[in-house]
Amino acid sequence: MxxxxxxxxxxxxxxxxxxxxxxVSELHYRSLYELIVAVMLSAQCTDKRVNIITPALFNAFPSVEDLAQASLEKVTSLINTCSFFNNKAKNLILMAQSVMENYGGQIPLDEKSLMKLAGVGQKTAHVVLIEYTKANVxxxxxxxxxxxxxxxxxxxxxxxxxxxxxxxxxxxxxxxxxxxxxxxxxxxxxxxxxxxxxxxxxxxxxxxxxxxxxx
DNA sequence: CTCCCGATAT
DNA sequence: ATATCAGGAG
Structure with a gap:
């Protein structure tokens, strides 16, 4: 080679x-909050399917605060047509709670902080930075x-x-x-x-x- | 390296 | 009916 x-x-x-x-990304989102949720859901799942799921999810939980207080059952039922929905539902809520407790409700925009969030690895963190800040990563x-x-x-x-x-x-x-x-x-x-x-x-x-x- | 797990293409 | 798609955590 x-x-x-x-x-x-x-x-x-x-x-x-x-x-x-x-x-541009094919994920549908209108805020940093919606972006990180969409990117987390897109792990091992097509963007197309994520876009089918997110409208109802964002309607039920319009902000990080709402998601932080969400019940696992409710989140699970809203995302159960995408892969690994049990993990993702748990991680989405943990992510939101961590943002509330550790970052004053503001989703952090640096790699280190993003990767401390549940369910956010390097790929997800970088995609958020690329999409939201056009970071050179x-x-x-x-x-x-x-x-x-x-x-x-x-x-x-x-x-x-x-x-x-x-x-x-x-x-x-x-x-x-x-x-x-x-x-x-x-x-x-x-x-x-x-x-x-x-x-x-x-x-x-x-x-x-x-x-x-x-x- | 294994588990997680529905949707879609073939 | 079965193979293949698509990231993170323990």
């Missing part, structure tokens, strides 16, 4: 930025991980290492590149049956073309 040269990394970067200059979800590996940008086994590889490769405009990689991975460089021939605009840089080339 060839590592991309500096020149190729630059080309990849501009291709993705050109293609996805106006890329990378978040590696399953799409970003797959795309980075197919393009030879990382050989790392863990998302954290892959994140570092991507930061080193691109350095700036990471928040836009994150969105770009997610959308590219979701619709073009899909896990199964990627649209290599028909839609991939970085085909010539793919390290795994053989695997996916139609026979």
């Amino acid at each position: 060839k590592r991309p040269t500096k020149a190729i990394k630059a080309t990849l970067k501009s291709r993705f930025l050109d293609r996805y200059s106006d890329a 990378m978040a590696v979800d399953t799409h970003v991980f797959r795309v980075a590996h197919r393009l030879g940008l990382s050989q790392a086994k863990t998302p954290a290492k892959t994140e570092q590889d991507l930061v080193n490769a691109f350095k700036t405009e990471l928040h836009t590149l994150h969105q770009a990689f997610v959308l590219f991975g979701r619709y073009i460089c899909t896990a199964k049956n990627p649209k290599c021939e028909s839609e991939c605009f970085v085909r010539e840089f793919c390290q795994t073309t053989q695997t996916f080339k139609p026979t």
Whole structure:
């Protein structure tokens, strides 16, 4: 597997930025509170499904205060069509309670604090920062991980290492590149049956073309 | 490394 | 009917 040269990394970067200059998250939210809840729910679950669930959830619990006082049963019943709903319901309430008790009701906007919240790991924390503050950080979800590996940008086994590889490769405009990689991975460089021939605009840089080339 | 766990694509 | 999708905690 060839590592991309500096020149190729630059080309990849501009291709993705050109293609996805106006890329935004597909999660529906109207506040930082709604954002963090939506991102927490999106763990191992599609954004599409999260968007089906959240309107009723936000209606029942319009603010962190409301969620902090919510009953587990009520939250569970509102999110039980998304994966790991028992864990998520528990974590959502714990997260809200922690925000009330430790951060005066203000959801913190730094990585360390975010990651102390129940159910918030590095990926969730980074996505919140990217979305809400356009922080120059990378978040590696399953799409970003797959795309980075197919393009030879990382050989790392863990998302954290892959994140570092991507930061080193691109350095700036990471928040836009994150969105770009997610959308590219979701619709073009899909896990199964990627649209290599028909839609991939970085085909010539793919390290795994053989695997996916139609026979 | 294992558990958590519904939805959707095939 | 079964495989595959999609992160965090212990």
